[in-house]
Amino acid sequence: MSRPKPLSGFPELAPDARIVEQFVLDRLRETFELHGFGSIETRAVEPLDRLAKQGEIDKEVYAVQRVAAEPGSRAELGLHFDLTVPFARYVLENAGQLAFPFRRYQIQKVWRGERPQEGRYREFTQADIDIVDAGTLAAHHDVELPLVTLGALERLHTDLGVPPVLMRVNNRKLAQGFYLGLDIADPPAVLRQVDKLDKIGPDRVTALLTDEVGVSAAQAASVVRLAQISTPDESFVDRVRGLGVQHPQLDEGLELLAEVVRAARTHVPGRLVADLKIARGLDYYTGTVYETELVGFEGWGSISSGGRYDSLATDGRTTYPGVGLSIGVTRLLAPLLGRGFLRASRSVPTAVLVAVESEESRWDAVAVAEQLRARGIACEVAPRADRFGKQIRYADRRGIPFVWFGGADGEVKDIRSGDQVPATATAWTPPAADLRPQVGAAG
Amino acid sequence: MSRPKPLSGFPELAPDARIVEQFVLDRLRETFELHGFGSIETRAVEPLDRLAKQGEIDKEVYAVQRVAAEPGSRAELGLHFDLTVPFARYVLENAGQLAFPFRRYQIQKVWRGERPQEGRYREFTQADIDIVDAGTLAAHHDVELPLVTLGALERLHTDLGVPPVLMRVNNRKLAQGFYLGLDIADPPAVLRQVDKLDKIGPDRVTALLTDEVGVSAAQAASVVRLAQISTPDESFVDRVRGLGVQHPQLDEGLELLAEVVRAARTHVPGRLVADLKIARGLDYYTGTVYETELVGFEGWGSISSGGRYDSLATDGRTTYPGVGLSIGVTRLLAPLLGRGFLRASRSVPTAVLVAVESEESRWDAVAVAEQLRARGIACEVAPRADRFGKQIRYADRRGIPFVWFGGADGEVKDIRSGDQVPATATAWTPPAADLRPQVGAAG
Known part of the structure; x- marks a missing residue:
């Protein structure tokens, strides 16, 4: 292709x-x-005759017909x-x-x-x-x-x-x-x-x-x-x-x-x-x-x-x-x-990227993500257990504001300010303005 | 037609x-x-050749072509x-x-x-x-x-x-x-x-x-x-x-x-x-x-x-x-x-029908509706100033649970129970289960 x-x-x-x-x-x-x-x-689709105005079908209408239709047969439907x-x-x-x-x-x-x-x-x-x-x-x-x-x-x-x-x-x-x-x-x-x-x-x-x-x-x-x-x-x-x-x-x-x-x-x-x-x-x-x-x-x-x-x-x-x-x-x-x-303030719904320390601990990161999602926080788990700097860049490229490190009792970093604080997956919530992508006039 | x-x-x-x-x-x-x-x-639509599998276009694909296209010309797009x-x-x-x-x-x-x-x-x-x-x-x-x-x-x-x-x-x-x-x-x-x-x-x-x-x-x-x-x-x-x-x-x-x-x-x-x-x-x-x-x-x-x-x-x-x-x-x-x-529990989003006493007072009913909507309560104003029994039947046919009578300080009737209570348009809220249509397995 x-x-x-x-x-x-x-x-x-x-x-x-x-x-x-x-x-x-x-x-x-x-x-x-x-x-x-x-x-x-x-x-x-509508029957083409319903799409007609004063008995005439506008030439700009798209006619629709199965490829299997008889060659030369007239389409009966239009978009x-x-x-x-x-x-x-x-x-x-x-x-x-x-x-x-x-x-x-x-x-x-x-x-x-x-x-x-x-x-x-x-x-x-x-x-x-x-x-x-x-x-x-x-x-x-x-x-x-x-x-x-x-x-x-x-x-x-x-x-x-x-x-x-x-x-x-x-x-x-x-x-x-x-x-x-x-x-x-x-x-x-x-x-x-x-x-x-x-x-x-x-x-x-x-x-x-x-x-x-x-x-x-x-x-x-x-x-x-x-x-x-x-x-x-x-x-x-x-x-x-x-x-x-x-x-x-x-x-x-x-x-x-x-x-x-x-x-x-x-x-x-x-x-x-x-x-x-x-x-x-x-x-x-x-x-x-x-x-x-x-x-x-x-x-x-x-x-x-x-x-x-x-x-x-x-x-x-x-x-x-x-x-x-x-x-x-x-x-x-x-x-x-x-x-x-x-x-939009970001290109993905994700508010939090849960970092993965090693492929062996991926399911611990998934468990953190599940706890956040259960409280309505959109998140995804990092696709690769790269070094953390690379995982943060992954979030940055998409506009994801937060990266989570560690297990359910871990730390969360606001990658815009660099602030990193201890956080519990069953309790921590991002600020309302970060929960979903914000939409507005470009500044 | x-x-x-x-x-x-x-x-x-x-x-x-x-x-x-x-x-x-x-x-x-x-x-x-x-x-x-x-x-x-x-x-x-996609170009028809992109819809082909192993070089062949499935006969079930719908081809799309402007009515204005040359007669006999081949369609280039398909759904x-x-x-x-x-x-x-x-x-x-x-x-x-x-x-x-x-x-x-x-x-x-x-x-x-x-x-x-x-x-x-x-x-x-x-x-x-x-x-x-x-x-x-x-x-x-x-x-x-x-x-x-x-x-x-x-x-x-x-x-x-x-x-x-x-x-x-x-x-x-x-x-x-x-x-x-x-x-x-x-x-x-x-x-x-x-x-x-x-x-x-x-x-x-x-x-x-x-x-x-x-x-x-x-x-x-x-x-x-x-x-x-x-x-x-x-x-x-x-x-x-x-x-x-x-x-x-x-x-x-x-x-x-x-x-x-x-x-x-x-x-x-x-x-x-x-x-x-x-x-x-x-x-x-x-x-x-x-x-x-x-x-x-x-x-x-x-x-x-x-x-x-x-x-x-x-x-x-x-x-x-x-x-x-x-x-x-x-x-x-x-x-x-x-x-x-x-x-669905009803066929319309409407939670409240605001009754209209006479066509002259229709805009009072609209004002009540606006106050309810400002607090997220879907409502419509009765289309005709019929006698109230008929307005209630209008709500009933659509499954609208509440009918509002009077102005902003009026009364609201739950038409299922028949209970009618005093209510203020800036404060009254329907029960959560009635706010939106409920969807579930038929009983």
């Missing part, structure tokens, strides 16, 4: 970076569970490219057994055959939360989900030093109602142009609206003025009202978005704004839409997005509306790890 | 079964980390079918950055396009531990790995009520040396027949050995007698010696296997036997081999297997020997869950 090369777009973490990722995933899981979300995992499509299928398949509203989180890898570039991966991890109900889903869940997500991201900020985030929220009904109130015939066509506002600016969007969508100059001006409204508080409501457009859907959208902003100001102050240009593509979202950037790293794109879908799934008799948010774990972590912004 | 049907061989767990699986995976991880194994994850092949590649690819001996655990899904049947899945989770070194790997790791694995499985037995296990251990060198001592020319051919002992019995194996492999009747008799030796202690050494065969490799194998058995009797008594018929296929193993059955459920096959490979990987200059054991998490859990032997 020759030395293999990495596959572009399929990032693999070194052991110390993986410790950071585990730390993040553990905290996400804990936050989700504290809010009553249960875990599910779905299989990696999931998000966790929403599989979740919708899971809900339909298990509707009879699930208790609605059903709250689930799902942390899994997904695959997209995109052209690899920074921030774009072919295999990456997402952490999704969704609430889905049968028939109707209460509007307050649109307020709840961003609070849970922002709470999770805030823990990564305070516990790890991940940069703070800003979530931008809009409501499809607000824009839709506004356009209808302006007597615009084709709101989705307008939304498609508004979605380009950040990229091409208001003048070119206005031109596209009049030239391509065929709205009047006055209508286009109102549309662009609406999209330019962004406020960290409820003042956006008055600013929209000031544009003088009336429609029941507009009222509905304003009210719900105001409630999201109000709740966020209480629970996660400074982390959420109403931003009326946010469109989030045109797929399944029908109400609130969310996207989230890392403050100071806006160019990395949205690290957490989602929205409300009035019909996540339907089996013809029952419709299942949902609201969900997805955290792009790889998209968030890969650049932070790659740039060295986050690091 | 019509109601979808499960895909045969791709098991998905219901939320309560997933809680059991998480409980198991958490304990495996904790045990592995206490022994100084660090986590890695490898990408799901990994185990965690050993990817780990070997990871070691080669990152050898310059890893500290050897390198101890890693890896818990991931793998895929095999086998015919689905009970105990055989197309997607399943494995939990592997391996120690790999550059150049040579000390023999004591062959003793260490089964102790770690049996320790992990013992925790599942004591903490969850998973049946106890019996690990059967052999050593390739022992058999190989014995055959060479008997002047048998083709030891692998003999081993292939011995591997059938459990299935077809000693008489038919003897016949195959004389008729197909071409050994003498006396040689065949010795081979079968060796394979029938199985002891829970070191007495197998004398029994082998009693067969009167001499060879240095036999001595080496006996010594190492005796050390494994000796250590296991001290650290995990009753859970390991020397069993000289164990062959574990003929792939990469070159020394100790392990397989493990659930006591009382031997028909389910091995739930944890592995062995020593003198060359896990090589880049032409350096050889990386390793020893590893893999726990078949899905293979272990799916039948236990399917037969109802293991269950």
Whole structure:
């Protein structure tokens, strides 16, 4: 075998970076569970026709087929490219057994055959939360989900030093109602142009609206003025009202978005704004839409997005509306790890290396290790009965802070300070900061 | 969308079964980390030629190709079918950055396009531990790995009520040396027949050995007698010696296997036997081999297997020997869950449902929930301000043990006993047994 090369777009973490990722995933899981979300995992593959959008299978989907398949036969399965499509299928398949509203989180890898570039991966991890109900889903869940997500991201900020985030929220009904109130015939066509506002600016969007969508100059001006409204508080409501457009859907959208902003100001102050240009593509979202950037790293794109879908799934008799948010774990972590912004204090879980004096006494060292482990202290026994200096270097290379010498009544050395003290394997405990690898912003 | 049907061989767990699986995976991880194994994850795909065995790609491998690929073009990637092949590649690819001996655990899904049947899945989770070194790997790791694995499985037995296990251990060198001592020319051919002992019995194996492999009747008799030796202690050494065969490799194998058995009797008594018929296929193993059955459920096959490979990987200059054991998490859990032997005490993480008196007071309920969560108590707020009886039934259906009424100075009801007591959201704590879902053998 020759030395293999990495596959572009399929990032693999070194052991110390993986410790950071585990730390993040553990905290996400804990936050989700504290809010009553249960875990599910779905299989990696779906029938290809379920992965189709508007009847067409995206060319970036990975098809999966046994090598044993007939040559030339068509693949029937594909790797999931998000966790929403599989979740919708899971809900339909298990509707009879699930208790609605059903709250689930799902942390899994997904695959997209995109052209690899920074921030774009072919295999990456997402952490999704969704609430889905049968028939109707209460509007307050649109307020709840961003609070849970922002709470999770805030823990990564305070516990790890991940940069703070800003979530931008809009409501499809607000824009839709506004356009209808302006007597615009084709709101989705307008939304498609508004979605380009950040990229091409208001003048070119206005031109596209009049030239391509065929709205009047006055209508286009109102549309662009609406999209330019962004406020960290409820003042956006008055600013929209000031544009003088009336429609029941507009009222509905304003009210719900105001409630999201109000709740966020209480629970996660400074982390959420109403931003009326946010469109989030045109797929399944029908109400609130969310996207989230890392403050100071806006160019990395949205690290957490989602929205409300009035019909996540339907089996013809029952419709299942949902609201969900997805955290792009790889998209968030890969650049932070790659740039060295986050690091683990060591590359192994081990807190103590138990030194071995001679191969004959190896089992005495194992007995010490067992006593430490019984009290939750991760340790390993030195692999070779080298001279102690070499065993200490073994620990040093891995960042293991302590080396144990002798039997159960022995001595323990902090190899950073060089301090060595008598210690008993049934009683000695390392300082809390050394018990597990610490994860944080690089100093 | 019509109601979808499960895909045969791709098991998905219901939320309560997933809680059991998480409980198991958490304990495996904790045990592995206490022994100084660090986590890695490898990408799901490998170049197809790396998945080949002896130059041939198993027909059960799943090939992966973008839908956008040229029609008729050959796939270059496949889903990994185990965690050993990817780990070997990871070691080669990152050898310059890893500290050897390198101890890693890896818990991931793998895929095999086998015919689905009970105990055989197309997607399943494995939990592997391996120690790999550059150049040579000390023999004591062959003793260490089964102790770690049996320790992990013992925790599942004591903490969850998973049946106890019996690990059967052999050593390739022992058999190989014995055959060479008997002047048998083709030891692998003999081993292939011995591997059938459990299935077809000693008489038919003897016949195959004389008729197909071409050994003498006396040689065949010795081979079968060796394979029938199985002891829970070191007495197998004398029994082998009693067969009167001499060879240095036999001595080496006996010594190492005796050390494994000796250590296991001290650290995990009753859970390991020397069993000289164990062959574990003929792939990469070159020394100790392990397989493990659930006591009382031997028909389910091995739930944890592995062995020593003198060359896990090589880049032409350096050889990386390793020893590893893999726990078949899905293979272990799916039948236990399917037969109802293991269950979770509830289907959600939630310990407390905070009741909502009216939609106007929903945010008061949210404030109570936040105070409980701040102290690690998982809770959710009732989705609808129904009458309280209905809210209690909502909790009951999910197994949520407590319902909170009123504000921060409110009352909490244990819905199992009906007891309702005054409680303060900043101080009240549920009994430890109710804080998280409990997992155990079904009563």
